[in-house]
Amino acid sequence: MTLELMMIREEGIVLYMPEYASVRVIECSPPSWMVLLALEEKSLPYKCQELSFARGEHRSPEMLARNPRGTIPVLSDREFQLFETYAIFSYLEYAYPSKPLAPQETNEHVYAILRLHESSHLKSHGMALFAYLMKTPEEALDKDILRERKDQFVNELRFWEDYLEGRDWLAGTSISYADLSVFTYIATAVHLGLSLQTTFPRLAAFVERMKQRPAVQKTWPALWNTNHYSFLSDEGA
Amino acid sequence: MTLELMMIREEGIVLYMPEYASVRVIECSPPSWMVLLALEEKSLPYKCQELSFARGEHRSPEMLARNPRGTIPVLSDREFQLFETYAIFSYLEYAYPSKPLAPQETNEHVYAILRLHESSHLKSHGMALFAYLMKTPEEALDKDILRERKDQFVNELRFWEDYLEGRDWLAGTSISYADLSVFTYIATAVHLGLSLQTTFPRLAAFVERMKQRPAVQKTWPALWNTNHYSFLSDEGA
Numbered sequence: 001m002t003l004e005l006m007m008i009r010e011e012g013i014v015l016y017m018p019e020y021a022s023v024r025v026i027e028c029s030p031p032s033w034m035v036l037l038a039l040e041e042k043s044l045p046y047k048c049q050e051l052s053f054a055r056g057e058h059r060s061p062e063m064l065a066r067n068p069r070g071t072i073p074v075l076s077d078r079e080f081q082l083f084e085t086y087a088i089f090s091y092l093e094y095a096y097p098s099k100p101l102a103p104q105e106t107n108e109h110v111y112a113i114l115r116l117h118e119s120s121h122l123k124s125h126g127m128a129l130f131a132y133l134m135k136t137p138e139e140a141l142d143k144d145i146l147r148e149r150k151d152q153f154v155n156e157l158r159f160w161e162d163y164l165e166g167r168d169w170l171a172g173t174s175i176s177y178a179d180l181s182v183f184t185y186i187a188t189a190v191h192l193g194l195s196l197q198t199t200f201p202r203l204a205a206f207v208e209r210m211k212q213r214p215a216v217q218k219t220w221p222a223l224w225n226t227n228h229y230s231f232l233s234d235e236g237a
Numbered sequence: 238m239t240l241e242l243m244m245i246r247e248e249g250i251v252l253y254m255p256e257y258a259s260v261r262v263i264e265c266s267p268p269s270w271m272v273l274l275a276l277e278e279k280s281l282p283y284k285c286q287e288l289s290f291a292r293g294e295h296r297s298p299e300m301l302a303r304n305p306r307g308t309i310p311v312l313s314d315r316e317f318q319l320f321e322t323y324a325i326f327s328y329l330e331y332a333y334p335s336k337p338l339a340p341q342e343t344n345e346h347v348y349a350i351l352r353l354h355e356s357s358h359l360k361s362h363g364m365a366l367f368a369y370l371m372k373t374p375e376e377a378l379d380k381d382i383l384r385e386r387k388d389q390f391v392n393e394l395r396f397w398e399d400y401l402e403g404r405d406w407l408a409g410t411s412i413s414y415a416d417l418s419v420f421t422y423i424a425t426a427v428h429l430g431l432s433l434q435t436t437f438p439r440l441a442a443f444v445e446r447m448k449q450r451p452a453v454q455k456t457w458p459a460l461w462n463t464n465h466y467s468f469l470s471d472e473g474a
Binding site: 121 | 306316317319320321324327328331332343344346347350351353354355357358396399
């Protein structure tokens with residue numbers, strides 16, 4: 001174990017995340033993607049280690065030693081093994097404070113952190129919806145269940161549409177962790193066919209603004225460029 | 238609104254939390270209790286405003302202006318209206334860094350934050366169990382549902398029993414936010430009849446250690462001194 005830890009120390013930052021091709025329909029992992037985006041926005045050097053859900057690689061003895069819960073993403077850096085997305089963000093800001101993703105000015109800082117933690121609601125409604133689509137064969141999808149989960153996700157979006165009133169980013173004048181978190185869930189829903197333009201014009205503009213960023217362009221899920229779904233379109237659900 | 242905000246500024250810290258007597262069976266609110274504990278441990282002056290769930294006081298126009306989601310606790314301090322427990326903790330540490338509840342030493346700091354965020358699993362299993370007991374009349378309780386939810390909560394406790402190996406606190410050598418969070422969920426389960434001693438001796442000792450702290454003694458839910466439940470005892474479930 002001592003030798004292994006020493007080797008980890010030499011590796012620098014490694015992000016253990018799902019191999020997107022092993023994630024059915026979603027073809028992405030919002031929590032892993034937002035950590036990737038944070039590393040890119042902070043211009044930190046890192047390596048990615050993609051693990052296959054299908055082959056259970058995220059629950060190997062090595063990964064369970066890093067994270068006894070067997071969840072990914074896991075961020076390994078020197079002697080630290082981090083999991084839980086908010087804890088990873090907190091670590092990155094603590095260990096690499098230059099190019100901050102938590103605003104410096106007090107008012108912006110406080111509300112950026114609040115919005116980040118509020119995005120847990122978007123996560124819970126989003127993952128309930130996405131997991132249903134991931135785990136259910138298309139012919140077995142129940143339209144009522146799908147519509148109910150879509151409605152809960154869409155209702156949650158109303159908060160975020162409101163929060164973007166009069167501002168480009170969720171807190172303050174520059175991008176923060178809250179934006180990364182919210183973006184990955186909404187972009188996933190758009191990939192699954194959700195249309196934002198009519199009901200959520202600020203969120204639609206926010207997604208377009210995010211897509212202009214080099215960090216998003218570099219990490220855009222490759223399968224999304226060829227696969228397009230309509231599960232959440234007005235016709236689909 | 239401007240006048241109201243000025244009045245809030247003069248009030249200092251106000252914690253809006255449930256009136257415990259309005260919370261059936263649980264007679265407590267773990268998220269509110271952990272914020273109370275943080276205020277006490279940090280020796281901050283504050284006022285409590287207890288709101289009745291039964292009368293819907295947590296969803297009054299005034300409270301929705303502070304928190305559009307209508308959840309409590311809400312911490313009001315000067316111009317800031319905070320909700321989401323982790324965001325409240327982050328705010329307290331940022332605004333009142335003396336008497337820190339996030340350890341200063343790097344290794345302890347990183348793992349204290351990780352354990353705090355990991356306690357979200359204890360929260361989700363705990364609240365699924367507690368909400369079932371709160372909302373279900375005793376004669377309508379389904380033993381299988383109760384046992385399943387108890388088992389999920391108890392399985393989660395195994396992580397925390399492991400994390401306490403060789404240490405008094407969850408990270409480092411002094412109390413941190415992670416301890417406050419974990420304690421409130423486990424103490425609530427003990428109030429509902431869960432026995433720790435045989436299977437979780439470290440957690441049992443941890444709970445006793447916490448009960449020695451003036452912060453816990455001052456904020457102990459009053460109804461717990463007279464009411465004792467056995468829903469989660471080996472006989473009860």
